Amino acid sequence: MVKVIIQECSEYEINSLILKINDGIERLGGWDLFVRPGDIVLLKVNLIGPKPSESAAITHSEFLRAIVRILKQRGCEVWIGDSSGGAIAGIAPTAKSFKVSGYEEVAKEEGAIIKNFDSEGVMEVCSKSKYGETMYLAKPIFDADVVINLPKLKTHSAGIYTGAVKNVFGCIPGLRKAKYHKMAPNPKDFGEILADIHQSAKFQLHIMDGIYAMQGEGPTAGDVYLGNKILMSTDPLALDTVAINMIGMKIEEVPNLSAAIEREIGESRLENITIDGDFKSVPQLEGFRLPKRYKGSNRRNYNVLIKVIDFFKTAPRINRKKCRNCNVCVESCPVKAINTDTKQIDYKICIECMCCHELCMHKAVELKKENLLARIFDSLSFGKYR
Ligand code: SF4
């Protein structure tokens, strides 16, 4: 049976992190199973944008530091790589993100190498999805001997949840990501792209930073939830299955994971997953707030869920009082639906990808319910989110 390790860890203190991570890897068979001295190990972080580690929008820099140190002590060459979302003046803000996140400092102090996926070249791979597209993924993923995925436990305003399976989207360099949002605006279809990446690139290990998790309107505009957990597995879908249960949902309720389930990227049945580490069953993150698009739990019927999501559907609106006119949203919108001067959104062409909401670093893109009944429902007390 596939294993998911869950460790309790309440702080980003380097020695505690190293202890918990090493103990977890031991339970998965030990580091020797995954890396050898001299290996080039790429750490695929979640560096969604230029956000500090404390925001819980990215893999925390101290979490990263702990893993870099472990691998360096084992004689590995360590690379840290990702491509951020969005665009500033026509280019992805990845270089800025590496600075703001503290990753550059970690790399310098621990002797790792930064790999900005936007400028490291690409590898052509064939998609197995209905899109049948040739995909271009960042070359370092194929140049490294071992790739370790370091996702963050977060909610997602469009996709409900983002974790190990979704974190690979950053393997698509620069502004190409917008093309895929446009091609597959529906989260279920978007999941096909994620499954394509998992079937094209090999990720040997997945270590999730769930210490500062993000609740509410993730993946960047939510609040910090002290989850105090580290999750580890060789199977990204099994890891997500466990994490999703921890926050009070079922995997069937996350539309962008349905392709990963159908295409058997990993194990999605909780009864087939062994929980080990500090927990022998799935702990619950009490009071964890889900995004506005999601209401309640235990809705196993996908069609019912879609109807519920439609009823509570939200649309992005730009709050001009908070807006700083940086134009990241304008340049990142895959269908050019945002007016540069007025910041009005043309809802006739908006594909509701929520990239503008995801990438605005000033929380100026708010989500408003489209349905009047849903707004009334919300204003009454039974409209509270879990
Ligand atoms: S809404 Fe946000 S991303 Fe868009 S221009 Fe304003 S501050 Fe920039």
Ligand code: SF4
């Ligand atoms: S306006 Fe926002 S949600 Fe609509 S398509 Fe553009 S980026 Fe996506």
